Amino acid sequence: MGLSFPKKEKLKSKKLIEQLFVEGNSVSSFPIKLIYLQTKLPFEVAIQAGVSVPKKNFKSAVKRNRIKRLMRESYRLNKALVFNNSKGSFAFLFLYLGKEMPDFTLVDKNLKAALHKFKKLNDE
């Protein structure tokens, strides 16, 4: 399956996202928080994922874009951790809770940790 991150695997439905905030569970590894929910997806994929950075913490659109890109990139490289082993289909949303600009190493490390936590919970 490789390292691609095509459109089908992106969380796009507004309905699902709202449901995610209301009913979803979460794990976190500061500054990354992962909200997830086991649910039916519109396509035949295991996981749909999205990223979000609150406007409150980062007013500049350029900075928000940068953080979202870092998170997307990190998820793309590490999604093999959870993609094939999970049971059922999930909606993911990664939130960035920090207030400082991160670099790729920091995002990658913590996003990986969050994925590991999710996997451990899901296996039990």
Next chain:
RNA sequence: UCACCUUAUCGCCGUGUACUGAACUAGUUUCAGUAACUGUUGUGUAUUUUCGAAUAUACAUUCAGCGCCCGAAUCAAGUUCGGGACAAGGAGGAAAGUCCGGACACCAAAGUACAGCAUAGCGGGUAACACCCGUCCGUCGAAAGAUGCGGACAAGUGCAACAGAAAGCAAGUACAGUUCGGCUGUAGUGAAACCAGGUAAACUCUAUGCGGUGAAACGUCAUGUAAAUCGAUGUUUGAGGGUAGUACGCCCGAGUCGAAGGGUAGGCGGUUAGAACUUUUGGGCAACUAAAAGGCGAGAUAAAUGAUAAGGAGCUCAGUAGUGAGAUACAGAAUCCGGCUUAUGACCUG
């Protein structure tokens, strides 16, 4: 004026699948020309070889195949679905603030007057403007030049520091004259005094312009049930409501028939080829404009345009130098244009 560059690896987004012209009109799909690919087709020519033929190669023509590749539906190159390959492309000068001006779209009601708002030397440019150009005047400057909310005190109303009795609607100092009436003159204060002036980033007046709502507009497709909605028809008193404020005016409003709406912030269109850009020539002091030629380079929608690594350029600091260290601005398209304002790095020039 430019908006760091190059390479490698891994990704994201939409587009295309040789080109050109026409027809049919929306379709199980037409025609012509040029170019390219494949070949156990046929024919011809040339060359090689040979006594000759066959063979081989090249070219021309004909035929068949292919329609970027694979799979499925199908009489499919063209239509639909899924997967892949390749190609070219993929944020800005301000994309920002949303402050003006338009294009475009819609409206139960958009009309008239008043009110309100905007603009303000004069002339020109423009689709339009509060923008731009020219010019006059004022102010600043030695000059080059910079800068200006620069119409009107003619009508009405208001305001005016200090000085002064008084800057109005009422008072009044000193001296002199006198037809004895606070009638006249002079002095004193001040920029200005029983007389005019100043002031319109004071009300006001004049001239010109202004319906409202914004792409979450709007159109359309799918699903499809009641009040309400839309269309047609239509009646009497017209309650009541609406039309940004007021007045007039205008519109809706019973019933019947037909259609399909709500929600799912669903899909598609609108949507990116334009009052655009570049070059040349003509017109104009200029803003700008006319003609010709050329190419076309983002289209996302929880929102693509990237991430990582290495090297280099310019910049700053240190150093004689080789070199070393540091930082790499402001900032992210969202219907599209013309401006203005604000933020901001480097270089060149006056």
